[in-house]
Amino acid sequence: MERELIINAEASYRLAEQKASHYFKLLHEQVTQKKYVPTLTNDFQSWKQNHIHHSFLSLFLQERRKPAPREYYNYIHWLNKNGKLDHYLNRSVSYIFLRDLGKVLDSPDTKKKIQRVVESIKNHLTNSTTNQGDKIEVFSIAGLYRWAQKEGVESTIIWLINKLKTVSILIPEGMDAENAQRKLIKIIAGVLMHELEEKGNDILQEDRSWKLNRAIRLGYSYGLTYPFIDDLLDANVLSVDEKKQYSDLIRSSLLTGSVSEIGEWTGDNSDLIKVIYSELKDAFEYIRDNQSPDTTKKFFEQSYIFFNSQEEDREKDLSHPHYTNEELYIPIILKSSTSRLIARSVISAHEDKDFESRTFYYGIYNQLADDFADMFDDMGNGMVTPYTYYLKYHDKRSDLLNPFELYWTVISHLIHNVYDSETKTREVILDRAINGLKRFKERMGENKYNEVMGVFASGNPSFNRIIQKMVQKAGDVDFFDKLLRDHIITDLRNERKEQEDFLNTIETARNQIDNILRIPKDDHLALHEPITDAANYILEGDGKRLRPIITWVMAIDGYGLKSTLIAPLLRSLEYMHTASLIFDDLPSQDNASIRRGRTTLHQLYNIATAELTGLFLTQKAVEEQASLAQFDSKAVLHLIRYSAKTAADMCKGQVIDLDSKGKQLTLEQLNWMCFYKTGLGFEAPLIMPAILANANESEIKSLKTFAKHAGIAFQIKDDLLDVEGELDLLGKPIGKDAKNNNSTFVSILGQEGAKRAMWEHYCLAMEVLEKVPRNTLFLKHLLNYLVNRDH
Missing domain, CATH: 1.10.600.10 (Farnesyl Diphosphate Synthase)
Incomplete structure (x- = not known):
């Protein structure tokens, strides 16, 4: 018998919206006054000491020998051979603890955990080689199953392998099957990280196996919403009327805590919707039935906030010239923070106000970085993001907030207001920011990159010169999760x-x-x-x-x-x-x-x-x-x-x-x-x-x-x-x-x-x-x- 839930979703959304509005006003003020410029200028002066080589010859010789990061196997081998792998992994793992687990990096306990993870990953990378000797197997079905045997979760991994196969089959033409699988794997990994962090070390193997089994299934169930709700509604697979029907079904389920019946479907995609909705129904009910009574309500309310903020963004039309800054940014603050809050609440984790607070402020940083990287794809698809909207209307509307400037403002606010100017946090966040620009420049080419900077960075020429110098000359700013992401996508393709x-x-x-x-x-x-x-x-x-x-x-x-x-x-x-x-x-x-x-x-x-x-x-x-x-x-x-x-x-x-x-x-x-x-x-x-x-x-x-x-x-x-x-x-x-x-x-x-x-x-x-x-x-x-x- 289904538990009766009282979900105050709309009220929760309004409260979250008020909190996001307050945060946005704070950021807006800092952007307008350009407070981030002197603050980050000083930060970069300290940061560049570790990232800009003073000897041009040594830099030239090193870069000439250095494989491109996309050469996954050779790059890992090069890092290890040159004594850089430990620092590279420490930076990467620290970022994951910061972003996904909401940790503060100066905590002694966090430092110990990061080091343990670094040693484990390094051991795997340097010892699991193929018959070619220099190639390192990171992700394979056989490797995954061997890990499952070690952890006592074989049945769940067999189940997951079959589910991933099903998802791949069901992804319709017009959607990116490889990216959907990658995103699903990423969500499962994120939920697993929270479960492993939540359980601690003092736990019996039997209990550990039970928790891992549950976390994998919960991660899959939550992750399924990305390809089968978010991506499907973003794509041009369903008609406008079908999207409305589908959206209403999802909304009703989140408001009631019970899966709504499809009923009579109007449109050409009835068969597709029925089979996808059946998978979602199973996932939804698994999550609901595995929530603890004291976290169920919170989970559904967070899920509704996430869904509704996504819907508000999705309904925007790039041809509409009058969206306010608040209309553009508040849904982004909400969806970017709740997506990570759900990854924790889905496992019925205990309440952690510090995690929730840090995650709330952190989310928009990642979203702005992702939207910057994808702006031309989004523009081609007619999607409204801060970047696509600014590209189209910046010369017509002087009131529009420059998202690139807001991005740096968020970075400054995180480093100095959320993380109290902690040295390692500053190092990792600035590494990530410069790496993002480097990757964008490499992908788009120098001419297109300069054209983009001409639009977004022209308002602060002195600060832009600092940024571009870092992009051009700074080294050791790349991250393992990006390398692994590219490698997994390449492998899937x-x-x-x-x-x-x-x-x-x-x-x-x-x-x-x-x-x-x-x-x-x-x-x-x-x-x-x-x-x-x-x-x-x-x-x-x-x-x-x-x-x-x-x-x-x-x-x-x-x-x-x-x-x-x-x-x-x-x-x-x-x-x-x-x-x-x-x-x-x-x-x-x-x-x-x-x-x-x-x-x-x-x-x-x-x-x-x-x-x-x-x-x-x-x-x-x-x-x-x-x-x-x-x-x-x-x-x-x-x-x-x-x-x-x-x-x-x-x-x-x-x-x-x-x-x-x-x-x-x-x-x-x-x-x-x-x-x-x-x-x-x-x-x-x-x-x-x-x-x-x-x-x-x-x-x-x-x-x-x-x-x-x-x-x-x-x-x-x-x-x-x-x-x-x-x-x-x-x-x-x-x-x-x-x-x-x-x-x-x-x-x-x-x-x-x-x-x-x-x-x-x-x-x-x-x-x-x-x-x-x-x-x-x-x-x-x-x-x-x-x-x-x-x-």
């Missing part, structure tokens, strides 16, 4: 591009393989050839062709073999695999009625024809292997010997499988059976081209280990699909294993345990790829495909 290339490669290879599989009839035979017809019938089914595709890619891209020369090998692999399926489907074995979306051979013809067709295809496979005449004869003999042994071992696995029906296998027995039945089926496509290319034993051993774990992961996914899948997608009946009383990973471990086992084998397979001295990108995406497929 590359991942998507690689995934598209992977799917295109599969499609290309599959089409080529489909065209060479058909077995010609023997014209010399006077009688009808039912076996050839039966073989071609089953070969023409909707098979995935994974095994010959793997061989095709490894042979061509991995070993440089010619595609025309390996055609017999591709045919042999598919013939052998198809033969194993025919035998597997027989009444004496699995008694299947559907295979590859078609009636099985023994049902279409008869059992004898099916058995003989399987034997026929096995012999055709040997014939194809023996025709690899362009390769070294010893290698071909080695390949045939390996192929025969593999086929024999797979038969052993099938016998074990048949003998296990009605019996409860141990996990070890199931793993061995799976290796013989499925793992070897993945091993052969990797090892056969390696044999033809005369690869060394160490490489072959690593490929075999990869195949073993990939094969088991594949089988576990098959077992999961048998209880979770859909007939139309699978091409075979679901629930077959339970009906036949087969031992499976699900029957032994349960669904949750089977998922954990699948991801464990995924990690082991990914980790062994580091030892393979080939381009393993295809195998990485193949593994991702195997565990994420729906058929």
Whole structure:
């Protein structure tokens, strides 16, 4: 039963608005009187001692050797080699504690915590290297799952991986899927930071795991509002009327604490809204049900303030020439502060007035920095921000507040009024400000940058000269979170591009393989050839062709073999695999009625024809292997010997499988059976081209280990699909294993345990790829495909 909430959202909004108005008046006065100019001029005189090199030659030589920050791996390596990594990380972590956790940096406790985090990050960066030696893995599914195992949150990370996949699928065309995922990850990380800070060190591992599980789910639930509310309402996906309907639904839910029904939807995006709203509903109810009674009301009121201030900004029209300064800035003060306040209140954290006060004053600083960086994108989208509005109307309205001047005013106010002129805070905030301008200048180019400065900085020429000198000459002002942000965005984009290339490669290879599989009839035979017809019938089914595709890619891209020369090998692999399926489907074995979306051979013809067709295809496979005449004869003999042994071992696995029906296998027995039945089926496509290319034993051993774990992961996914899948997608009946009383990973471990086992084998397979001295990108995406497929 839902708790009845009394949410004074409108009253809370008015109170917050009054507080924001008071803050804005204070800032307005300081901007008008230009109080920030002498104050920050003095600050920069002290600050520049640590950031401007007096020896031009040393600066020139250092900068010439220094990799660009966007060169993530090389840049981290350069920082460490030159003894700069500690200071770089300390500055970066200090900024996170200042911005996200609302801490004061001169606190002894905060200093200790910052140092612990710095040491942890440095240790990870300098020790987690790839097989190239200088590349550092920071974010990967395998790395994330290994962390989850250490913290006891595997089930939640599996859940999160699936949720992130769902979000990626649901992001409609016209929205930035990579940025949505990045923002979601950032919010989850922010909520986790608050949870870790809130819990302290004196906590049992069981309690820590429970809190982390909850924080990850809460972080996802809160973060989901960014792509599915904020970004969706900002984009041009929904019509004006649809945006109004959607907004009203969200507002109603926040005012009542209960998710409103969609009702009749007017517009073309009904299907999209229904599925997105369903995800939001689950997230909303998870947050509500995991709030403590004394923080629920506050959470909903903060959420309403955030949403309503966003709406006020969103409803502005850039063609409207008469917005007041208050109308432009007060919603920004509200939304920028409450977005971070929610990240803390969502975990039902205890009240902290100092945190709330500092966060309230700090928020607009970040928002003004972000709006400056995005001003031309925002202008192109017709969005009203202080910068876009000033760009359009500054020469028509002398009363408009210059947002760039306000930005420096906020910095001055934070340093000297909020943080009491604390040295480290001044250092970090000025670092961040100059770094922001440097990044903007690099991205826009010098001419555009000077044009922008001509508009926003012309009112204070002496102060502008100081700023531009810092932008031009100051070093050591970059931040790890920006580096990581750029790296994650690049990785997400590359991942998507690689995934598209992977799917295109599969499609290309599959089409080529489909065209060479058909077995010609023997014209010399006077009688009808039912076996050839039966073989071609089953070969023409909707098979995935994974095994010959793997061989095709490894042979061509991995070993440089010619595609025309390996055609017999591709045919042999598919013939052998198809033969194993025919035998597997027989009444004496699995008694299947559907295979590859078609009636099985023994049902279409008869059992004898099916058995003989399987034997026929096995012999055709040997014939194809023996025709690899362009390769070294010893290698071909080695390949045939390996192929025969593999086929024999797979038969052993099938016998074990048949003998296990009605019996409860141990996990070890199931793993061995799976290796013989499925793992070897993945091993052969990797090892056969390696044999033809005369690869060394160490490489072959690593490929075999990869195949073993990939094969088991594949089988576990098959077992999961048998209880979770859909007939139309699978091409075979679901629930077959339970009906036949087969031992499976699900029957032994349960669904949750089977998922954990699948991801464990995924990690082991990914980790062994580091030892393979080939381009393993295809195998990485193949593994991702195997565990994420729906058929």
